[in-house]
Every structure is written in C-alpha cells, then in structure tokens.
Amino acid sequence: MMNQYALEVENVTKEFADFTLDSVNFRLEKGMVMGLVGENGAGKTTIIKLILNAMEKTAGNIRIFGMDHVEREVEAKERIGYVSDDDYLFVTSSIKQYARAFAHVYKNWDQALFEKYAKMWKLPPKKKFSEYSKGMKTKAMLALALAHHPDLLILDEPTAGLDPVARIEVLDILREIVEAGERAVLFSTHITGDLDKIADSVTVLIDGKVTESMAIDQIEDKYAVISGSLDALNASNESLCIGIRRGTQNFEALVERKYLADFNEVGVHTPNIENLLTFSIWGHREEIVELEGEKNNG
Amino acid sequence: MAKKAKEQVRFNPKWSEAKRIDKARLAIVGRQNTALWAICLGISLLMIGCLVFASLIDTEEFLADNIVGVFVGGSAFMSFMMFAGSTILPMGKILDRTERLQRNMLKGSVKLTDTFMHLPVKKVSAYKQSFGYFGVLLFFSSVPCIFLNVMVLLDDRFTGVVAGSSAVISTAISAILLMFYLIYSSMWKMKGKGSSYFCTAMIIVFYLIWIGSMSSFMNVIFELAWLQALAGMPALCITAASVLFILLAQKLYVEKKQANAAWEF
Numbered sequence: 001m002m003n004q005y006a007l008e009v010e011n012v013t014k015e016f017a018d019f020t021l022d023s024v025n026f027r028l029e030k031g032m033v034m035g036l037v038g039e040n041g042a043g044k045t046t047i048i049k050l051i052l053n054a055m056e057k058t059a060g061n062i063r064i065f066g067m068d069h070v071e072r073e074v075e076a077k078e079r080i081g082y083v084s085d086d087d088y089l090f091v092t093s094s095i096k097q098y099a100r101a102f103a104h105v106y107k108n109w110d111q112a113l114f115e116k117y118a119k120m121w122k123l124p125p126k127k128k129f130s131e132y133s134k135g136m137k138t139k140a141m142l143a144l145a146l147a148h149h150p151d152l153l154i155l156d157e158p159t160a161g162l163d164p165v166a167r168i169e170v171l172d173i174l175r176e177i178v179e180a181g182e183r184a185v186l187f188s189t190h191i192t193g194d195l196d197k198i199a200d201s202v203t204v205l206i207d208g209k210v211t212e213s214m215a216i217d218q219i220e221d222k223y224a225v226i227s228g229s230l231d232a233l234n235a236s237n238e239s240l241c242i243g244i245r246r247g248t249q250n251f252e253a254l255v256e257r258k259y260l261a262d263f264n265e266v267g268v269h270t271p272n273i274e275n276l277l278t279f280s281i282w283g284h285r286e287e288i289v290e291l292e293g294e295k296n297n298g
Numbered sequence: 299m300a301k302k303a304k305e306q307v308r309f310n311p312k313w314s315e316a317k318r319i320d321k322a323r324l325a326i327v328g329r330q331n332t333a334l335w336a337i338c339l340g341i342s343l344l345m346i347g348c349l350v351f352a353s354l355i356d357t358e359e360f361l362a363d364n365i366v367g368v369f370v371g372g373s374a375f376m377s378f379m380m381f382a383g384s385t386i387l388p389m390g391k392i393l394d395r396t397e398r399l400q401r402n403m404l405k406g407s408v409k410l411t412d413t414f415m416h417l418p419v420k421k422v423s424a425y426k427q428s429f430g431y432f433g434v435l436l437f438f439s440s441v442p443c444i445f446l447n448v449m450v451l452l453d454d455r456f457t458g459v460v461a462g463s464s465a466v467i468s469t470a471i472s473a474i475l476l477m478f479y480l481i482y483s484s485m486w487k488m489k490g491k492g493s494s495y496f497c498t499a500m501i502i503v504f505y506l507i508w509i510g511s512m513s514s515f516m517n518v519i520f521e522l523a524w525l526q527a528l529a530g531m532p533a534l535c536i537t538a539a540s541v542l543f544i545l546l547a548q549k550l551y552v553e554k555k556q557a558n559a560a561w562e563f
Binding site: 052053054055056057070071073074075076077078082088089090093097098100101102103104105106107109111 | 306307309311315318319321323325326327328412413417418419420558559
C-alpha cells in the first residue's frame with residue numbers, strides 16, 4: 001500500500017540539559033503545506049535538525065515517505081529540499097560552485113532547472129554567497145533546494161530577517177511552488193502571517209510540546225476568540241480558556257466553541273493561526289506562573 | 299557549447315559516497331585549496347627527501363647540525379595542514395574559538411560540515427573522506443620517524459641526541475595521531491572543554507619538542523639514558539602499534555559505530 005504521508009513524526013523526544021522536546025507527534029500528507037509555528041526557542045529548528053539526522057533523537061520515530069530517516073538517510077534526503085534562515089552554505093563560495101558540488105551528490109540534479117531559477121531570480125552565479133543580500137541568499141538556497149526535484153521541502157524560517165519587499169518576493173515564489181500542488185512543505189516560522197495564504201495545516205509548538213496539530217479550516221470550526229468585560233470571567237469559565245489577554249477593564253481569550261455557552265455578554269470572533277499561537281503561549285505562561293505559585297505556597 | 303557540455307557535472311553512481319563528498323568539497327572550496335595542498339605536499343616530500351639524503355650522504359654534518367626536528371616536524375606540520383585543509387569534518391575541538399570568530403566575521407557558516415549534513419550523504423562517509431586525508435598525515439609523520447629509528451639501529455653514530463629526540467618525536471607523533479579520535483569524539487568523548495584543553499596541550503607539547511630538537515635547550519632531556527634506550531626498536535614498535543591501532547580502530551570500530559550516526563559532533 002502506498003504511504004500517504006510525506007513526513008511522519010511519532011513520539012519524538014530530544015533531551016538537552018536545559019530543554020526537552022517532549023514526545024512530538026505530527027503527520028504531513030503528500031502535496032500538503034504544514035506550518036510549524038512557535039515562539040523563538042520553542043523547538044522548531046530542533047525538530048528540523050532531528051528530521052535531517054543532524055541531531056540524534058532521544059526517543060521516537062521519524063519516517064520520510066515511509067522510510068526511516070536514519071537507516072535510509074541518503075534516499076530520504078535525496079527527496080528533501082532544505083532552506084534555512086541560517087546560512088548553511090560556505091559563504092566564500094559562489095552558487096555556481098555549489099551547483100557543481102550538489103550535482104555530485106544529488107542523483108536527480110537538474111542543472112538546466114537550477115540555471116532557470118538563477119536567471120529568473122537574478123542571482124549572479126559567480127558572486128560570493130557572502131556578498132548576496134539576505135533576500136538573494138534565501139532565493140539562492142531555494143534554487144539549490146528545488147533543482148534536484150525534491151518531493152518534500154523543509155523551510156526553516158526562510159522569511160525571518162528579510163525586509164518586507166524581499167519577504168513578499170520569497171512568499172510569492174513559495175506560493176508558486178506550493179500551487180503546483182505536488183510537493184509537501186514543512187514551513188517553520190514564527191511569522192504566522194506568512195502561513196495564512198499557503199498552509200493547509202498547522203502544528204503549534206510551545207516550550208518543546210505540540211499543543212495542537214490540525215487543518216487550517218478546523219481552527220475556526222473548533223475555536224473562537226471571545227472578548228468582553230472582565231466581569232464576564234469567573235473562576236469556573238476562566239479555566240475553560242486556552243489563553244487570556246487581560247486589559248484593565250476588558251479581556252480577549254481563545255476558547256473551544258463547545259464552551260461558548262459558559263460565557264455571557266461576550267463578542268465572538270473567528271480565530272486565525274496567530275490567535276491560536278499567541279493565546280496558546282499566554283495560556284502556557286499563566287499555567288507556569290500558577291504552578292510556580294503553588295510550589296512557593298506549598 | 300562543447301565546452302559547456304564538458305563542464306557539466308553529473309552524479310556518478312560508480313563512485314563511493316566518500317569520493318562524491320570529496321568531489322563536492324573540491325567544487326565548493328575551489329582551486330586555492332588544491333594550490334595549498336600542492337605546496338604542502340611539495341614541502342613535505344622535500345623535508346623527507348632532505349632527511350634521507352642529508353643523513354646518508356654526509357652523516358657527520360647531519361648529526362652535528364642538530365637538524366632532525368626541522369625535517370621531521372616540518373613534514374608532520376605540512377601533512378597536518380593537508381589533512382586539516384581537506385577534511386570535511388570540523389576541527390572544532392581544537393579550533394573552536396577560531397571557527398566561532400570566523401562564523402561571526404563572515405555572518406554565516408564556515409564549516410563544510412554544516413553544508414554536508416543537509417545533503418544526501420551519511421556521516422560515516424564523511425569519516426571515510428576525512429580518514430583518507432588522515433592517511434596522508436599518518437604517512438608523512440610516521441615515515442621520517444621510522445627512517446630515523448631504523449638509522450639508529452643500523453648506524454652507531456645516530457645514538458646520542460638524535461636517538462633521544464627521535465624517540466621523543468616518535469612518541470609525540472604517535473600520541474598526536476591517536477588524537478584524531480578525540481577530535482571527532484569517535485571513540486572517546488571528553489565532556490565540556492576537556493578535549494579542547496587536551497588537544498591544545500598535545501599540540502603545545504609537539505611544538506616544544508619540535509623546536510627543542512632544532513636547538514640545544516632540550517638536549518638535557520634528549521641525552522637521558524632511558525630515553526635514548528627507547529630509540530630504535532622500541533620507538534619503531536610504538537609508531538607501528540599506533541599506526542596499526544588507528545587503522546584497525548577505524549575499520550573495526552569507528553566505521554561501524556558511525557554507520558547510522560547523526561551528524562552532531
């Protein structure tokens with residue numbers, strides 16, 4: 001039976017001295033775009049490093065197109081295109097040199113396609129990588145990543161640090177790639193606005209834990225953002241909120257729609273990815289503060 | 299058009315993964331690396347040639363010049379440059395601070411390892427590529443030691459300071475060759491800064507011996523009777539044992555241990 005998933009992450013744990021990526025689970029279907037969102041330090045890059053076997057996992061399984069990512073590392077990586085915010089290229093070399101290098105290691109390297117992208121995105125082939133602007137670097141990495149016809153694109157904060165024009169250009173390129181509909185894309189970012197137009201699903205990562213992994217259209221089916229006077233909150237309905245943002249007189253909160261009846265005199269709004277992420281983070285922080293308070297009192 | 303077709307690089311399924319890594323490395327680092335390699339190789343061969351000819355043609359003057367360290371140390375240093383300039387594995391344990399400084403200055407990665415860990419190659423193949431060049435270091439640093447200790451056995455005139463210094467150099471080079479495994483944590487993993495301090499200490503010791511064998515300030519040590527007794531067969535055995543250990547450890551342990559290893563170091 002054909003495997004329908006491009007990427008399966010099952011109970012993946014990675015323990016560090018001061019941080020733990022705790023039993024992470026998510027699945028990315030072929031041809032779909034998944035946003036991996038979380039604040040800085042939530043563990044997004046760690047997951048990507050684990051997928052690429054750049055880091056050893058403590059426990060769990062990762063499969064790429066049904067292949068174990070360690071035992072069949074070469075075959076798996078052959079089908080991955082990787083773009084990152086952090087330059088992983090040797091900065092004193094040119095992309096022409098890189099294209100020659102990649103041609104040695106990728107079976108499906110397509111020089112004509114690489115040259116097409118380089119020409120289309122106006123990338124001087126002989127210029128040193130370090131002399132490229134931030135936007136050009138991202139485009140160069142995309143050209144190198146796409147020229148071996150990957151089936152899975154892993155993008156680790158590709159738009160972070162880009163100026164607005166370069167960010168829109170890169171997003172337009174990504175949208176074109178995604179609209180072709182053949183590639184699965186794992187798009188890690190903390191800029192949730194980038195995902196609104198291209199993502200099919202989202203996985204929210206907070207402090208090393210996946211708090212939600214769902215289709216984008218399920219967000220508004222499952223959740224709602226409510227707002228109103230602080231008087232509308234009480235001890236019993238407050239615990240139903242995933243996260244609350246309090247002002248001096250008013251509040252905003254994310255709740256599951258099934259609990260809406262527990263709140264009186266509140267406005268109800270449709271949430272987006274940013275709401276899901278930010279309220280989840282605030283809820284998590286409050287939980288930590290409460291736990292620390294209990295510890296101190298106890 | 300014909301020239302363009304000739305320049306086109308293609309994946310060669312007949313090559314080993316280690317060879318593909320090396321070809322990719324050469325494409326990335328460019329011709330300067332090849333030029334540096336050629337210069338170091340030339341100097342290394344010259345040093346060994348001079349050592350052999352100077353000791354055989356005019357033994358008395360060779361011994362009087364106290365010049366062993368120039369040839370042995372020079373050859374070992376040049377071969378280390380060839381190894382360090384060609385391995386795709388990070389030399390981070392020794393050069394950690396330098397690398398971090400370079401990364402900051404260049405605003406990005408300067409380590410080839412960072413690139414290769416994202417490509418369809420396994421870490422064990424990177425070890426094999428690195429070990430190929432380590433063989434160069436192994437050859438150029440052990441051959442002069444072997445030659446000198448053979449000369450100690452064959453010619454009585456080589457006893458004295460030359461015997462002491464060649465015994466010390468043989469031991470130092472054997473220890474430095476074994477350091478390879480520590481650099482990449484492939485056999486022993488020292489926690490924290492331990493390995494960095496250990497490697498730095500080893501290099502300082504090597505340079506002290508190197509400089510000492512070129513001047514007379516270390517003669518007090520080289521003239522120690524027990525040290526001179528180590529020259530010849532014992533030093534040959536130490537060198538042969540360390541080379542044999544390295545080859546066997548690489549094939550029987552490291553390559554198996556790293557077969558499915560993650561790319562972190």
